[in-house]
Amino acid sequence: MEFANNPVLQEEYYGSLYLLAASSEPNTAPPGLWGPWVEANPAWAGDYTTDYNFETPPLAYFPTNHVALGDSYDTAMETWLPDAEANATSNGYTGPYWQCHFGPLSNGSYETPTGEENIKSNGAFLATIMLNHYYYTQSASYAAFIWPTISEAATFYQNYLSSNGTTYDDVDDSQVQKIPIPKPTAQCRLGL
Numbered sequence: 001m002e003f004a005n006n007p008v009l010q011e012e013y014y015g016s017l018y019l020l021a022a023s024s025e026p027n028t029a030p031p032g033l034w035g036p037w038v039e040a041n042p043a044w045a046g047d048y049t050t051d052y053n054f055e056t057p058p059l060a061y062f063p064t065n066h067v068a069l070g071d072s073y074d075t076a077m078e079t080w081l082p083d084a085e086a087n088a089t090s091n092g093y094t095g096p097y098w099q100c101h102f103g104p105l106s107n108g109s110y111e112t113p114t115g116e117e118n119i120k121s122n123g124a125f126l127a128t129i130m131l132n133h134y135y136y137t138q139s140a141s142y143a144a145f146i147w148p149t150i151s152e153a154a155t156f157y158q159n160y161l162s163s164n165g166t167t168y169d170d171v172d173d174s175q176v177q178k179i180p181i182p183k184p185t186a187q188c189r190l191g192l
C-alpha cells in the first residue's frame with residue numbers, strides 16, 4: 001500500500017528502472033563500472049569489475065520483470081571464458097579464474113596491472129547472476145545454455161578449495177584488489 005500512495009517512491013522506482021533499461025539494452029554491451037554515462041576517460045577505462053560492481057545492476061533485472069536485459073551480461077561472461085581459463089592456467093589452477101577487471105582490453109585496462117587481483121570469488125559472483133536468471137525463469141533452454149559456463153566456474157572451485165577432511169577451505173584468497181596472486185600449493189593444485 002505504501003508504494004501505491006507514495007508518488008515520490010514511485011518516481012524513484014520508475015526512474016531507476018528507466019536508467020537500468022537505458023544502460024542495459026538487450027543485444028548490446030552491458031554497462032561497465034560507470035554505465036554508459038561517462039563517454040570520455042572513465043576510470044579503469046570502463047572495465048567490468050567482477051568483485052561485485054559488474055554484478056550489481058543485473059540484480060534488479062529479475063525481480064522487476066526485465067529478464068531480457070540479462071542477456072548481454074551472459075554474453076560478456078561467456079566471451080571472457082577462454083581468457084579466464086588461460087588466467088587460471090597461468091596461475092597454476094584448473095577451470096576459469098576471472099580476474100577482477102576485464103574488458104575491453106584482454107587484461108583489464110591500462111590502469112589495472114595484471115597479476116594484482118587475488119580475489120578468487122569473482123567467478124562465483126559472476127555465476128550468481130546467471131543462476132538468478134534461471135531461478136526467475138525456470139527455463140530449461142536457458143539452463144542448458146548456461147550450463148557449460150556454470151560447470152566450468154565450478155571446476156575452478158572444485159580444484160582450488162582445500163579439504164581438511166571435514167570442510168573445504170578457501171586459502172590464499174583476498175577480499176580486496178591489489179594483493180599479488182600467490183601460486184597454488186601442491187595440495188591446492190591436486191584438489192585434496
